Amino acid sequence: MSVTPGIYRLIGCAVIAASVTVLTPSTAHTAESADVTLPDTRVTVHESSADSLKVTSYTVGNVAYLRRSAGFVKQAGYQEITVGPRGAKALAVPDSYDAGRDSVLLADLVANNGTKIRTVTKPSVAKFAHWSRNGGKAVLTTQRKNGTVWETTGFVVVDAVTKTARTVSVTGVDRAARFRWSPDGADVMAAYQGGTRFYGPDGAIRRTLAKTGTPAGGEDVFSPSGSTFTTWCPVTYTEHVCFWDRTSGRLAAKAAIRPKALLGWWDDKHIIAVVPSGNAYRVVVADLGGASRRVLADISAEDWNKKVYLSYTRR
Template identity: 45%
Template sequence: MLANIAIALSLTLSGHASAEFTGPAALADLALPGTGGVKYREQTGDPVRLSAYGLGTKRTYLRSATGGRFTWEQALSEVSVAPGGRLTAGVPKAYRSGYDSLIVTDRTTGAAGRIRTAKKPLTASYASWSRDGKQVALTVEQKTGGKWRVIGFTVVDVAAKTARTVRVTGLPAKAGFWWSPDGNLVSMYGTGLRVYRALDGAVLRTFAGVGLPTGPEDSFSPTGTRLTTWCPARFKEQLCLVDPAKGKIVQRVNARPEALFGWWDDSHVIAVVARGTAYRLVVLDLTGRTTRVLADLPHTTWAADLWLSFTRGS
């Protein structure tokens, strides 16, 4: 299911027409197990850290808190590291006692706790940490007519170890929920976005016609002043920047990424772009220029539903 939402929100685009710069020598080339030899090029001072990745829901890898080693988390379908890097949130592959759950681990003490989320046959996945690291939002799905459909969200209070599931009407089948910087939840709606109150799912705001969110990572810039979307069909560009305060597109980026995995800093995004018959994980500036190559991705690795998760301040 993780790959389905990522594909639905990321579109399938091809090619890019920007000059490429690899930047200064990497501090370390981190081997990514299970990816066919992919190495991630990390440098001192990078604003974000590659903290987890996976191949669909079959294989999930978590980076150690102290070094560059990634470990296969065999019992988890996904894992996400909180801002700051201390806590992790993992979604198990199987129900326990008729419930889906979230496993929150404190990597400083090693303490781990399981919090019940959605009751079977519902599933709660695609963990999104709030920016203060106190809550996790999960997208809730139900299988109807043989197909999974999003029916709402679950919010987990990490300190209280409680979870609250909210049903939301009128959602697209492939909707997904992520935190806004001010503590609300955002999802696709029509050809734009809708903001929901995390407490009860009340609609707070609708951004009509601005394009779909680029998920699965946070679509908001670090300062919250811009939001990435896939441009509506009326534009030739593929990547758009929305001013959340105005609810309008304020810039179109001349790039054709296959997917976005969040923001690098306020002036750059993390993208996968096509390169011949393979792909590259790169840093793009807001003119569409590649300013850094983070990894070369074989076609087979990308086709295996590769996802990547980055953490700021870890």
């Protein structure tokens, strides 16, 4: 196993006590709540020890922060960090090439070590990491610049067990596609011409659902049961968020909500959405009808304009 020079920044436990309120362990029967202020922002996260998801990393523009036992720690040299299911591993994307190659850092957050894995060759990049539900692999979207616009060319699969990466070019891929796993990890899916397309591990087309709108929603567009997935509704709909039956491909529900972003699913009946709140924004748990049921975080307009993004991981 090779350890990169930046690994100690990534997995280190630097104390940021002035800006982070550390959660107090819960008792056997009582859920405890705490407010966590994210370093270098005015974002306040409202947490409970009973929650099945929590913020494990976040980015402000191209600067990434990782949650460790002492709080959130800024990770110099990394533009993106995504923690895997149950928090055992993380995948970090650096903000520059190394000897003409892009790469990822696969970090073991339990053993406190990591491995650098090369992905694509300059001028291509591999980013937007999404873990499979069993934590055994991650998929990243590969892009190449066309003028001033980054266009998708395919995907990279990182095997967390063998610590290797495999690049797959996808013919005819949607230029704005972003790849994510199906619930069973057998396929990847992405937007395709206003709909949704599923691909095999070799990039072969397996299924296309037309006119669903583009997939949307944080680390996982699928509900915890895997039965439903989320999209931005087609432009012909009045509603902005749509839910589709994974098996039949039929519309399951439409939410009367106009979020600025979707950050995934809370449970099978609720999603995590960023919505305007006065002159600022809130991250809320919303039901499939669009009604807000709980506030998860408060985000200032200034932080939102800096492109703050909260990454939630299921425990």
